Every structure is written in C-alpha cells, then in structure tokens.
Amino acid sequence: MTDRGQATRRPPRAPMPRRRRKRWAAAAGVATCWALLLAMTGSVVAGTAFLLFLLALGAGCVVALRAMGVGAAHPWIQRVRSRPWRDGQEVLQLGLRHLPDVFVITPGGSLLAPNSVELRLNPREFGSLCELMDISLVNASASEVYQEQAAACGARFARPGAAEVWVTGDPSVPAGRYQLRQARPLDTASAFQPVRDSQLVPAGGWPYAHDGHTRGEPASAGTVVTGLPTVADRGQPPVPALRLITGDCVAETRMPGARAGRGEVELVLPGVPTVSREHARFTYADGQWWVTNLGRNGLTLNGVPLVGQRPVRDGDSIRWGSKADAPVSRVEVG
Template sequence: MTQDRGMDGRNAARAPFPRRSRRRWTLAGGCVGAWLLLYLIAGSVISATLLLAALAATAAIAVVFLRSMGVTRDHPWIRQLASRPWRDGQDVLRVAMNHLPDVFVVAPSGALFAPNVVEIQLNPEDLASLCDRIELSVVTASVTEFYEEQIAKYRARFATPERAEVYLLADEWVPRGRYRLRQGHPATAAAQREFAYAVPRYSDADADLNEWDWREPGPDLTIVDAHTLTDSGTATVMENTVPPVPVLRLITGDLVAQTRMTGAEAGRGSVDLVLPNVSTISRKHARFAFSEGRWWVTNLGMNGLTVNGTPAETEQPLTDGDTIRWGSRPDAVTSRVEIG
C-alpha cells in the first residue's frame, strides 16, 4: 500500500476537519452518551432506545414551538444562552485564530484553497476590550501573520494572487464571548486599513457615555476602533496605518525562538515560543505582547520570572539585549532578548 505524498516527498498535510462534520460527530457522540446513560438507568436496551426517541421528539417539538413564537437564534434569550461572558476580547480572538483553517475550501481533488481575505466578527464589547489592551493595527498584523502560518502548515493555496489579510469587525448580533468567521471582502479590508470610526451613544437620555455605536462598514468608513473620540465628545475619523511589528527573538543557549505575533506564549509545552524542557520552566511560562511601540512580557508560570535580575510581578517592557531568567532560582535557564 502506498502513502500519498506531497510534491516535495513529504507526507501530505491533512485538511482541517470541517466545522459541520465536527458538529455532526459531536451530536452523534452526545446521542450515544445519552443512550448509555438511559441504559444504565433503565437497565434495558429497548427502554433506553424508547426514552431517547421520546426525548428527541420532545426537543423537536420544543424547537418547532419556539420558532413559531418567533424565538430564533437571533432572539435575545438565545443569544444570552449562547454567550460566553467570562471571555474577554483577547480570549475570543485566541479561539478564533485557532479556527482560522475552518475557512479553507476543499476542492474535489483534495487540494486546499485559502481565501485571501478573512473577516472575524466580534461582539462590540469584546472588540472594545481588545482595543483597550492592544492597538488594533497590531492585532490585525499579528492575526494575518498567524493565518499565513496556518496556510503553510496545511499547504493550502490562494485562489487569487493578492496578499493574505485578516481584519476584525464589530457585529452586535454576535453574542459576547463568541465570534463569527467568514470569507472577507477586499474592499472592506482596504477601508479598514485606512480609517477607524466610532461614535458614542446619544440616542437615549439614559445611555452610558462609555458605550459605543458600531456602524456597519461602508465604502468610506469602517468600524474598527473605540479610541477615536476627542475630549469634546465629537466623533472623529483618523488615518490608521499598520506599523511593522519588530521580530522578538529569544536566544536560550543553542535554541532560538522568534515571533511577530502579539500575545505569543512561551514555555516548554505547546506554545508559540518553545523553551528548553527543564523543571524550572512552566508549560506556559510567559506571554509576550506588542503595544505602544514596544514588546512587553507577562509572567504566567508558578516558578517566577525575572527581567535583568528584577522579578516581573506585572507586565514588564522589553528592550533589545535584555535578559530573562525563567524561574527564581539562581541556576534557572536564561534567555537573551533580541528585538528587530
């Protein structure tokens, strides 16, 4: 039996599991689990099957009744049940990035095609909380770089010769803590690169001035940032260019790890920046973020972290040539930081 290989002789990368297939397998697994539970309770194969059928029929009738009453997936009750309020904007973005391969298209020949432009829709509150921590232009550049890495990982091909781009939009119909992925439009992506636009809510007398109305992207304006309000309270439009993110490089002995992706995690586990597999280094030891024109490090491990000999209790700025010790012990592994 021969094994399929790519053009370079290596094993061909498997296509990502389609979301619809994952849902079907999840539903099938839930049905099997429910049947086993009913079997343990009833002690009979026939009784368990009948009870499962009765529950399925009841659920179907409930769905039909709710739809007849106008309760669909866009209803506030359903959206509230679907929300994940414990996730902030950065958590939602991290989950969405892990599912970027879901937008790939599988051709009949088995080849993978990647859209050149991808749109990530977030709840306005999640997008605003993300912008409070990291500049959106930096986030866009980092997510686009990660998308290109996924394309290379799965050996997908672009349908058109244009460059890859991932952009974020606010959509009030997306529940908090959730996201929506879809193929984007080049015109919308170009508008987002040029402008950032947001206005405060003044429609209601009791409206909170800290809330924002996020408008749908048009040919000349795109909602991308919640930081365009002047001191006078008027809405402004500003040019939003994407500055280059300098490479962050960790040199640990003979091991070199580097990234341009903000929010990258370092450790000895399944992370973006892999460190030596020693006991003083946690599986997820630190997070590196690019903000305000510089790189910052935040300790995530239980063993502690020092920057130039000073314990990093909070987020610490980094400069080229800094030294990071992975642990509080004097003999802990150290890394030299190179930026640029």
C-alpha cells in the same frame, strides 16, 4: 533517491467543515447520554427507550418554538447563543483556531485561501481586547497564524501578496461569539484606485462584501483585486450572475462559494421542510458555475440526483429534495 519519510508522508487534508463538526458533536452528545441512561437504568431497552423519549420531547419543543415564530434571529435564541463569560482574548483565540473555515475547495479538490479575512467580535470583547494591546499588533499576529494554518493545510492564496486578518467589532455578533468573513478591510480602501466605469456597491447588506460588479487595483501593482477567492486579469470578464428562480422567489449572487438554503445563506430559498438550512454550495471555476449538495434531503439537477460536484448552466432546473412536492428552481446565468 527520495527519502522514505517524504515518500510515505500523507498530503495535507482540508479542515473539517463546521457543519460536520456540529454533527459529530451532536452524535457524541447522544452517545454520552445513552451511556449515562444505560448506567442509571441497568437495562439496554429501558435506557434506549428513555433516550428516544427525550429526543422526541426535544424535537417537539423545537417544532413548537418554530410554530410560535421563535427562529435563529429571535432575541431569546440570541441570548442562548451568547457566551458572556468569555473575554476578548478567549474569543480571539477561538476565532484564530477556526480560520481555516474560510478556505474554499475548488472543483479540482485543492484548497484556496482568501488573502483578506475579517474576524468579527462583539463590541464588548473587541473593546476589552483594544484595552490590553494595540489592534495593529493583534492583526499582525492573527495574519501570521493564518499563514501558518494555510501552509499546514496545503492551501494556496487567491492572489499574490501577503495574507491579512483584520479583527473588528460588530454589534450583530452575540457576546462571546465570533464571525469569519472574506473581506477587503476598510484600512486598505485608500490604497485602491477604482477601475474606470466601475462603482462600489455593497452586497447583501454587508458593507465589506463584493457583489461582482466592482474591480480595484493597487496603486503600485497591476493585479486586479476583487476581495473574493478568485484572481482575474484586467481583460478577463467578471463573474456572471447566478440566479435561482423558485416560483415568486428570486435569489441572485456573483460570489463564488455562495450557499443556498433556507437559513442564513447568500441564496435564500423558500422555507419548506425539504429545503435544508444549507442545501447547496455554488462555486465558479473554469468559466462556469458548479453546484455541490450540502443538504440531507439531496437535490436533483435536471431530474438526475446530484452526486459530487456538477456544472450548472443557463436553463437548468434544480429540485430541492427527493420528494415530488419539493420546490424546483430554474437557473439563469448572466
């Protein structure tokens, strides 16, 4: 007979996406400010009116800064985003807690964990970390934490073999911050032999990214390693290219899990108000591409509002927003 505790145990849940965590944090901040204003004014109407005034003032400042060309890549914003009071150990611990952010949700609802993850730190924090301990020990400890988190979340790894986390330094990372990416570390590059008629080409300006044109295999194994959260046999065709043609703008990717929007994403769309910073996510599974809405403005696939996850095919049209003047992209596959 099955144990009652095992029968009633809930299945592991996927970690909350980073975007959703930010929204909850913003909602908590607004609620806290409203409570403080209510305590200061002693009136619900006055506290609410003052809160709305502060929100309108903040929105006006954001619009004015964008009109002046002050965006996410501006040096002012980079200095604001930095956390110089954090040392290397604090940033490392923060990054390890958020390792599940790299998990990919498949169309079937299961979690897929990449075998190789790169945790990037600012060179200052990375240097201070190397002064305290050997970086190989840091990588080994981080890999153990990653495997424990994958087991706790019920995620399966993309390919056989041990999971690895590589801690590196990157000047583009602000002080006190970190970046998580799926990667094939440089340390293991010598262990891979290039497949015939293939060529290693960086994608998107990131030297560890995989553009879908290359495949490699370990010298002592027969499994093809792509560095992405997919597993392919030697005879299986590569992931077809996905192109979004929006007027004169063309965005292309072969990376499953690629995001589309006007922010720092893999598929960059025109920077119009109806397009969110992260508007959609494209995954490749069961031999076809799938799209999931991430934006607040919604999107339509072939004129039908997108709900959940739907397959996209060559010739489909995607409207980025519900308004009639929202941009429309034509999908090309292959």
